[in-house]
Amino acid sequence: MEKDQLFILDKWIKSYLNEKKTLNLAKNTIMNYKRVLDSFYQFYSLKDEENSINSIYDINREFILEYLNNLGNRSINTKNLHITVIKSFLSYISEHNKENIDLTAKLKGLSAKNVKSESESLSEYESELLEKYLLDKRYKKNFLNVRNRLLVKLLYYTGIRASELLSVKLEDITLLEEEGVYKIYIMGKGSKYRYVYIPVDLISDELTFIQEHFLEDEILHTKNSQRYIAVTQKG
Template sequence: MEKVLEDFKQWLRLDGKSKKTIENYSLDIGQFLSWITERNINLGEISREDILNYKVEIMNSGLAVVTINKKINSLRSFNDFLIEKEINVARVIKPGKDRIKIAGGSENNIDVYSNEELEKILSAVNKEEVTLRNKLIVYLLLYTGVRVSELVNIKLTDIDLLTGELKIIGKGNKYREIPLNQKLKKVLKSYLNTERKENKYAEDSPYLILTERSPKMHRDTVNYVLRKLCKNYNFKAYPHKFRHTSFSILIAKGVDITTISALAGHNSIETTNRFYLKVNKKEKAAAVSLL
């Protein structure tokens, strides 16, 4: 399966896909290959029924609709690859049918943490057994609103503790600066002076967040850290949910949309409007309860 995944990556490169697209597609297909391996399904025998079963499973995993649809897109490309390489000539992905359609009026509903959920998460990271690195991950996600792809790519040179700013290179290589609040600065300084300094990769790695096995943390590890922190709670934690929560809190506190758009690194204010100025699910529920 590893060779198939490498061949798929090469196929994507030759097709002119960007490095980021290749990374995302490879991650999705790697998960799919693990799924069929566990079920002893041969690549040449993948059927439409297998795809539908996989779709049901990822839908039940609590992923956002947009994430599920991205995985469907990855599978469509993989299906094209299998057909072109004559590994499996069956057309098992039908994007028009397989993508989840969102009902009118529900577009761009965002999922955010409730105040109670945030309290539980912050309580969890403040426990003695939680490492400073894992606490820093949560604080960066919550107090800067960075994407998980941006988080794992933060370098030491991106941090200026003197001015209290974090430099981020986001989508489309867009550059932005994010101020660091005092809570985050305190955790960041502690991590830099202790855990990171003691890591075996500390001297050679330019990246802020290290692991015991790698000089750079992978986005999958971030998800694992969050799952572990919230394993005893009745909700799941996702990196992007912190991002939506951060900017929704700022909206609720009256911060102007232009400032939020700049902090989020959106291409335009219209994008920020579309996400954060729409009526959210809780507001809809509150409205209906008045009837």
């Protein structure tokens, strides 16, 4: 086993957090991100000592599931927050590592509500294409393009169902500034609701654009004075 993997992981964590500081995220937000990643680092360190993982690039879905189980009886909201931050962190590594290794390919749809029941996910190739689409900044900024990117990000990074996404309104998305995440109200089957979380930096550009242009756009409209993100002229 390579002896410098903990050092490499620590460097990635510091680089990730430094980027968040550069983006002027709130101090409490950075502290919450660091708290989650410190917990993740300690778990990785334990697995490193057990010789059960050889490299940070071996982190996969099974590893994250084991980490979540290791959190014990933490609330679903807390576990989903850990998932959200770790997904964002692994996306950062995937985007910047020189080996072009994608650590997020097998994490699609992962959330605390289904950690014990694995579902079919995208292939690695499909996930790679999706990641490139989401990370590509070279796209025409019109309302539909930005709105569609927001919808795809919500599906990919939170693991909600497409049917659940249809009921999401702008008013359902709340900024938790201290935690550095958006809290999203989701209405599921049987009128049961829950919350999912996504880091601010993942969707802030798209969300700001949509909020600024919502009333100006003729394609997307309101239903009963509520602004549904996915609604078009056809309803």
